[in-house]
Amino acid sequence: MKRVYVSRDMASVALGADEVARAFEAAGCEVVRTGSRGLFSIEPLVEVESEGKRIGFGPVGPADIAAVLDGSHEARLGDVAALPFFAGQQRFTFARCGVIDPLSLKDYAEHGGWRGLETARGMTPQAVVDAVKASGLRGRGGAGFPTGIKWQTVLDAVSDAKFIVCNADEGDSGTFADRMLVEGDPFCLIEGMTIAGHAVGASHGYIYIRSEYPFAIAVMREAIQLSAERTAPFTLEVRVGAGAYVCGEETALLESIEGKRGQVRAKPPLPALAGLFGRPTVINNLLSLAAVPFILAEGAKAYADVGFGRSRGTIPVQLAGNVKHGGLYEIGFGITLGELVNDIGGGTASGRPVRAVQVGGPLGAYFPPSMFDLPFDYEAFAQAGGLIGHAGITVFDDSVDMAHMARFAMEFCAVESCGKCTPCRIGSTRGVEVMDRIIAARDSATVVQAGRNWEGHLQKALNSRTPDRIDTGLEAQTALLRDLCDTMKHGSLCALGGFTPYPVLSALDHFPEDFGAKSPVKEAAE
Numbered sequence: 001m002k003r004v005y006v007s008r009d010m011a012s013v014a015l016g017a018d019e020v021a022r023a024f025e026a027a028g029c030e031v032v033r034t035g036s037r038g039l040f041s042i043e044p045l046v047e048v049e050s051e052g053k054r055i056g057f058g059p060v061g062p063a064d065i066a067a068v069l070d071g072s073h074e075a076r077l078g079d080v081a082a083l084p085f086f087a088g089q090q091r092f093t094f095a096r097c098g099v100i101d102p103l104s105l106k107d108y109a110e111h112g113g114w115r116g117l118e119t120a121r122g123m124t125p126q127a128v129v130d131a132v133k134a135s136g137l138r139g140r141g142g143a144g145f146p147t148g149i150k151w152q153t154v155l156d157a158v159s160d161a162k163f164i165v166c167n168a169d170e171g172d173s174g175t176f177a178d179r180m181l182v183e184g185d186p187f188c189l190i191e192g193m194t195i196a197g198h199a200v201g202a203s204h205g206y207i208y209i210r211s212e213y214p215f216a217i218a219v220m221r222e223a224i225q226l227s228a229e230r231t232a233p234f235t236l237e238v239r240v241g242a243g244a245y246v247c248g249e250e251t252a253l254l255e256s257i258e259g260k261r262g263q264v265r266a267k268p269p270l271p272a273l274a275g276l277f278g279r280p281t282v283i284n285n286l287l288s289l290a291a292v293p294f295i296l297a298e299g300a301k302a303y304a305d306v307g308f309g310r311s312r313g314t315i316p317v318q319l320a321g322n323v324k325h326g327g328l329y330e331i332g333f334g335i336t337l338g339e340l341v342n343d344i345g346g347g348t349a350s351g352r353p354v355r356a357v358q359v360g361g362p363l364g365a366y367f368p369p370s371m372f373d374l375p376f377d378y379e380a381f382a383q384a385g386g387l388i389g390h391a392g393i394t395v396f397d398d399s400v401d402m403a404h405m406a407r408f409a410m411e412f413c414a415v416e417s418c419g420k421c422t423p424c425r426i427g428s429t430r431g432v433e434v435m436d437r438i439i440a441a442r443d444s445a446t447v448v449q450a451g452r453n454w455e456g457h458l459q460k461a462l463n464s465r466t467p468d469r470i471d472t473g474l475e476a477q478t479a480l481l482r483d484l485c486d487t488m489k490h491g492s493l494c495a496l497g498g499f500t501p502y503p504v505l506s507a508l509d510h511f512p513e514d515f516g517a518k519s520p521v522k523e524a525a526e
Contacts, residue, residue: 002069004029005047005054007098009036009183010215011176016061017044023062027069035184037098038328039085045098047080056080085344090306091330092294092314093287094177097184103222105230108187114230116293120195128199129155132292134300136312141167141248141285142360142389142495144311144378150282153272154200157280164196164205165276165283167253171210171245172361174320175392177328178286182209182216185290186223190231192289195296196282197234205234206276207286208253210241245416249494250283252418263418264494285390287316308334311377319345321357321394331376338372341395352397356511358405360389362412363499365506366402385506387499402511403442407435409503413496424497427488431504434484438477442516474516481508 006012006021021031024046037045042058046068056077057068067073077083080098091097100107108114120128133148154162166189170178181189193205209217217238224236244262246252251265254276275281291313295303303313311333317340319326324346341347341357348354356366365386367374374384381388396405410431419425471477485501492498508515 002029003032003049005032005034005049007036007043007045008033009043009098009180010213011040011180012036012043012045013215015040015043015059019062020044020046020060020065023065027065029069032101034100035097035102036180036328037080037086038094038180039083039325040327041325042075042077045077045080053079056083085325085327085329088344089330090314090332092303092306093188093290094181094185094316094328094330096188097180100185102184102186102219103226105187105226108185112297113187113293114191116296117191117194117198117230119296120198125155125199125201128195128296131295131300132199135295135303136307136310137288137291137295137303138311138378139285140287140291140315140390142387144388147284147288150272150284151196151200153270154202154280154282157273159280161204161277161279162200162202163276163279163281164193164200164202164289165250165254165257165281166193166205166207166286166289167248167250167283168207168209168216168286169241169248169253170213170286170390171248172363172390172392174358174394175318175361175390176320177316177318177390178209179213179216180328181286181290182213182220186220187227188290188293189220189286190223190227190236192292193236194231194234195292196284196289200280200282202282203234205236206257207236207238208241208247208257209238211243244418245412246418246494246496249496252494254281254283261418263420264496266493287390306332308332308375308377309379311379315376315388315391317376318390318392319395320392322348322350322397323393323395324349333377334375336372336376337367337374337393338369340376340393341372345393345395348395348397350397350399352399354395355398355400356396356402356405356507358394358396358503359392360387360502361392362409363387363495363502364389364392365502366405366510367506368510371510385509386502402507402514403435403439406504406507406515407432407439409500409507410435413500417496421491421493421497423488423491424493424500427484427492427497428500431481431484431488431500434477434481437472438474438481438515441472441474441477442514478508478515478517 004024024031045058046060047054047056057073057075096111129151137147138144168178239257241247247256247262252262256262271281314330316330358364413428417424488497489501
């Protein structure tokens, strides 16, 4: 009986992986369901075990079973790990994804699982925290705060109870790393959280997963039950979010776990001192916690030796949008945007030129191809007016209207705002109105230049809730937009309102022609 590996990752299932798996079972094969390898253009991916090796085929449909089994299928890939997309990766966190049965304790242990936990349990809590500090691991949720310092604060806190909270509320557009790891290697996260519990003296942990990931929720709950004996006395449970984007902010997430409305808390106190139920709490992004087992198993130096500048280790980059080869690519910090988008992603799926990429989700900045030599590094991105966020990259071709994308950023903030602070709640709503006036005035000017009837366009601009005393001209409205962004950036209580100006201002700075301004004149170098 031939053994066949078929992904049950939700991206694969959406492309027909379940039907493919059933067809192989009907053909008398032993089917092992795995996570995804991370290259969606070859899904549904099938790997057939032959003479101790796995031969990949993809994409495969139910009608291709016979050709796959006799090795004649035209989509034969050979050794999947040797494909250029995978061969260039440095998989520390996602090494097992797509390789093992995600709910097999035996598979997990045979592929290096639990080694980090065993090492940690032979160390003092302070020694574990010191190892995480030495690794240079920083928060993978966007802020880039050193993980070891956060753990040290909780370790030093005196309390009758402490908690570990995993933020798996993956709300950014174009991101899927959290879901992929939960569906493909849930024990890795469980091991990382158990190590964190040992390091700071916490006995219970919560994994907060968004409701839009029902399969990931089911997998994680089953994995917690299967590994309960291994993680004891540390215990875990899953809490399901209701879909609010703002609950990705750590204090709003804590409010949600406590059964309250997902609303941002004022700081101080910090969650590390008074977090969940008022107790000291380690709250880390899923990717931060999932990196910990490697650090303890292989040593802090092995992790710290990879990276760029102060950004150490690897980052699971997620390529999405109008890109030829979308998927997850784990690599050390320092790789450039151009390498990720053009060399690895293969450019746009449409075949048209890349015009912009957005890095860091809906609150991330837009970068033109002229900035594609920018290294993937927290400090480099901050200096360039952007942020890495959850490392999602969304690609746009030259058909995109960047003014409409800036408007979407304001609209997104208005819809998702928790309403607690005025700059975010009111500022985003006014931002939509300002963008409507800019777009309408721009379009009116275009129509006038073409000699067509422009009254309807001008009327739309003037009727966008604009008092008579306000100048609705492009120059005045653009200045107003910049002033509004400055207020939101410095006055908002949390990152939702504070980061919304990033996509707006970057679009305005790099693509002024889409806002009705003349394109900057390019001068030849002397």
